[in-house]
Amino acid sequence: MSAVYVWIETFNGKALNSSWEALGAGKTIAAAAGVPLTAIVFGENAAAIAAESGAHGADKAIVSEDATFNGFRLEPYAALLSKLVSDNKPKAVLAIGTARGRELLSASAADTDSSLITEATSLEVQADGAIKVTRPVYAGKIISEAVGSSAGTQFLTLRGRAFKPNPENAAAKAEVTTVPPVLAEADIATKIESFEEEVGTVNLTDAAIIVSGGRAMANNPKDAPAGAADATVWKAQDGFDNTLKPLADVLGAAVGASRAAVDAGYIPYAHQVGQTGKVVSPDLYIACGISGAIQHQAGMRTSKVIVAINKDAEAPIFKLARYGLVGDLYQIVPALTAELKKRLGK
């Protein structure tokens, strides 16, 4: 058992901050097993990111820089990770369970016939060396405790924001090894034609604060302009843009939504929180005009502090909330935005 590997996810040549959480979780396992914590960094800027990994607790780093790694494709990443695992038999391979992290670790666990447990929210190394994790299942209604076989490499994807990064130490250095890629461009079946980045929006799963709007966004007291194709949709969209977004902006928060709001075309699907949307667990979740259906709860119930703003005092969301404000969101949200601007000095 040579090491604990942590895949450092990158985007446009920069490490995702959540990757440092994975190094935090990896440290627990590496310390218990008495093996080094190794950052795995492929692609653009890998050497610089490996150096950053050292500051975040990695003892070693394995890097590979090659044009085939730019813009993440599963095949070259999985081929190299699987080779490293087969050659070096690490005790564990960890990554944050982003789309890419899930894909890569699942693929590599299959290639190497290894144990794979996804969406871990806590972990513990047992006396026999096996890693036991807890993970939410059935939309968070139940907790499952699962354990990997200690004989081989254990692959784990971690839920974002569930583990703490190691304290940063700018002086700490990781010992870097460079390896060549396994696949050449000609061996790769996929080709990225274009990528259209969605800029300016805070990523829901990384956000420390989320402000969400529901079907009630349509109850905007403003009148839709005569030319609007659909007055209801216009009012709701205006509400998201000019009532909810300003609150999110003072808080540095991401904007979420219920499925009712998404299905009605008030806001794109990428914002949906819930069982068939994103599962989030921010420090603060502010639900505005959301009733709190079980499928919505599935996506946000692990938020640390939940605030509900709803005109119906009987809405189920109040059963989950820490603070409840009964009233019209179109009055309360602007008042809250103004108050926060004042108090946070913005």
Added chain:
Amino acid sequence: MHVVVFTRSTPDTAAKVEVGANGAVTWGDAATVVNPWDEYALEEAILQAKNAGGKATVIAIGPEFHNEALKHSLAMGLDEAARVWDSALEGSDSLGYATAAAAAVRKLADVDLVIFGKESVDVGTDQHIYQTARKLGWTTLSYVSKILAVDYAAKTIKVERLLEQGKQIVTSRLPAVISVMKDINEPRYPSFIGIRKASKAVIPEWSLADLGVAAPAPQSQVVQFQNLPVRNVQVEMIAGTPEEQAAKLVDRLLEEKVL
């Protein structure tokens, strides 16, 4: 040209799911439904097979109650259904599933496209998709929001994928495994005739011997299920004018140190 789609039954998303006295997960007599994400996969399989003049087959792996999802699929218009089950898969993990799923695809000839839903709403986080693809040795295109072009003769596909940071357009060689998002299509409702036909269908059950594979030794196992700890939150209702409510809430949030 043959399209294969995977699905299974999941408890209705509104069901009260809990851990029973025997430690197993139960949802009482609540209905099971097709995994909601898979409705898009099933619809896409029907559309792709039709466009190419081919056939679409749906497969579930698991015990008999998954026939409900298969019957729903047939009622929607899938051409054929099969269920894979074997006592050797009892207590198996995703490696066992992927081994069986890949073998089931190999049993069917002429398959260029395998479609999955984005994930399962109950226990999964989509690993079955990628592991099945790897066991087949095929490319994976996940989170597909649009199939822009597909050429079964030239064996190429071009898709749009919805990723965390934006939209990617990617081309790939076939065969491939794809997983599809909501928004890719508008799943149809089963027709009356479809439901009647599906209710009479006899769904074949394939054992691992039928597929010519053995179950791999499980590498991970569930130790136990637990009910959610009771969330000990006492809601504090904040009353007053909107301005008073806002001021009091900000006080509380500053005390909670979440701002």
